[in-house]
Amino acid sequence: MPMTIRHKDTPPIALIGCFLMLVQSAAAGNDQLDPVFVDQKFKVETTRGLVYAKGLSRDGKTMDLTLDVYEPTSDSRQRQPAMILLHGGGLRVGNSAVKPMVQAAWYFASRGWVCFSINYRLTKDRGMFPAQWKRNRPSYSATRDAKAAVRWIRANAEKYRIDADQITAYGGSAGAYLALALGISDEKDYRDELSLIQDPTLKTTNLGQSSKVQAVVNFWGAPLMVDNLELIDGRRRYDRADAPVITFHGTKDARVDYQNAVRLKKIYDELGLPLELHTLDAAHAVWQEKIDNKPMNHWAARFIARHLKLTVIDNTRGGD
Numbered sequence: 001m002p003m004t005i006r007h008k009d010t011p012p013i014a015l016i017g018c019f020l021m022l023v024q025s026a027a028a029g030n031d032q033l034d035p036v037f038v039d040q041k042f043k044v045e046t047t048r049g050l051v052y053a054k055g056l057s058r059d060g061k062t063m064d065l066t067l068d069v070y071e072p073t074s075d076s077r078q079r080q081p082a083m084i085l086l087h088g089g090g091l092r093v094g095n096s097a098v099k100p101m102v103q104a105a106w107y108f109a110s111r112g113w114v115c116f117s118i119n120y121r122l123t124k125d126r127g128m129f130p131a132q133w134k135r136n137r138p139s140y141s142a143t144r145d146a147k148a149a150v151r152w153i154r155a156n157a158e159k160y161r162i163d164a165d166q167i168t169a170y171g172g173s174a175g176a177y178l179a180l181a182l183g184i185s186d187e188k189d190y191r192d193e194l195s196l197i198q199d200p201t202l203k204t205t206n207l208g209q210s211s212k213v214q215a216v217v218n219f220w221g222a223p224l225m226v227d228n229l230e231l232i233d234g235r236r237r238y239d240r241a242d243a244p245v246i247t248f249h250g251t252k253d254a255r256v257d258y259q260n261a262v263r264l265k266k267i268y269d270e271l272g273l274p275l276e277l278h279t280l281d282a283a284h285a286v287w288q289e290k291i292d293n294k295p296m297n298h299w300a301a302r303f304i305a306r307h308l309k310l311t312v313i314d315n316t317r318g319g320d
Contacts, residue, residue: 033163034078035311036112036301042072044109048097052118052152054201055145057126062201065145067118067152068096070109071160081166081310082153083108084182084213085117086146088173088285091138092123100172100287107297108170114162116153120145120178130193132232136224139177143190143225146178147211154209168215168304169243173256173285176221180264183216183243184226215307217300218247220284222260238267244274246303248289248296250282276303 047069055065072080085101087094096117105115120142121127127141150167157164171179181190187210196202226237245268249261261277268275278299280289291299305312 032079033166033310034074034076034080034112035313036081036305038111038301038312038314039316040110041112041313041315042074042110044106045071045073047071053145053148053205055121055125055141056128056199056201057121058128059126063121063125065119065121065148066096067116067149068105069160070105070115070117072109072112072114074112077161079157079161079163079166080112080114081168081304081308082157082160082162082164083113083115083168083170084146084149084153084179085115086120086169086171086175086178087117088171088175089122091136091142091174094122094174095119100285101175103287104170104297107295108301111301113168114160116149118146118149120149128194128199133193133228135228135231139225139228140190140193142174143178143181143185146182147190148205150182150211150213151206151209155206164210165214166308166310167213168217168308169213170217170300171221172219172287173221176218177224179213179216180218180221180223180245181225182211182213183245184223185229185237187211189229189237190225213243215304216243216245217304218245218249218261219287219296220249220253220256220261221247222256223264238271240271240273242268242271242273244303244307246276246278246300248278248280250280250284250286252282253284255284274307 049066051064052067053065054062056062087098087101096119101117105117109115123138129137129140133140154164169179169182230236247261249258251258265275265277
């Protein structure tokens with residue numbers, strides 16, 4: 001079984017202490033939001049196949065872009081934090097119903113988050129891209145779609161009783177590339193490179209809403225979609241407005257080099273931004289890995305709660 005090495009900047013005692021302070025004091029949380037829970041609290045209601053936008057292929061075909069919603073069955077009228085889940089698959093395969101995303105959606109929804117697992121255009125869909133986009137062209141339409149999904153979530157905040165300022169992006173592998181783009185790139189990126197004449201489906205993407213997220217959960221990803229932007233226009237995107245990030249990455253990862261995690265940690269450290277790096281003695285996509293005998297989603301939930309100032313209730317029988 002793979003072993004976990006915790007990064008020196010995230011000692012277990014410090015993490016547990018910070019989280020327990022959140023649990024012990026509701027004042028540390030956001031009283032305008034429903035609390036979230038350490039353990040499963042709610043049944044989960046699922047709605048599949050909702051259209052959040054349309055996308056255009058290079059041969060002129062229009063396709064529906066869909067997502068699945070996972071809602072906690074709560075009688076409360078207060079707002080809830082939200083999470084967008086982005087599947088992996090190298091931009092070639094995968095969908096909103098892949099096992100890791102479904103498991104994560106149930107994990108977080110049963111604890112108080114409203115979760116949205118999305119489909120985005122893959123290589124086979126031949127999505128539109130700008131003429132200047134020379135590198136990894138399928139990444140353009142995939143990231144454009146992820147941003148459109150966040151705007152749809154905000155446009156539907158009232159319907160799903162969510163706080164539009166409490167959205168986390170959660171992704172694995174290629175999905176983590178997209179999640180990092182949501183947390184770091186500028187509002188206009190992956191939106192304004194194509195005009196409405198070039199891509200009329202942009203009209204369906206709630207252009208009046210923001211696509212920014214407030215936290216990122218990065219499972220073995222890299223900031224390629226952010227770096228691509230700098231290659232095109234020479235402008236660095238990293239700044240102090242970027243979202244906090246928690247990263248899980250294995251030193252034996254042969255698909256996405258672990259040094260991507262190290263480099264991003266260095267960039268965030270230089271900016272004085274929070275990035276919590278969990279270094280795993282493991283390869284790629286080790287979703288069953290545990291840290292201090294707890295699943296990685298447990299640590300992700302703690303990170304999100306701390307940085308979004310969520311009220312956390314410890315509903316485990318003997319404490320946590």
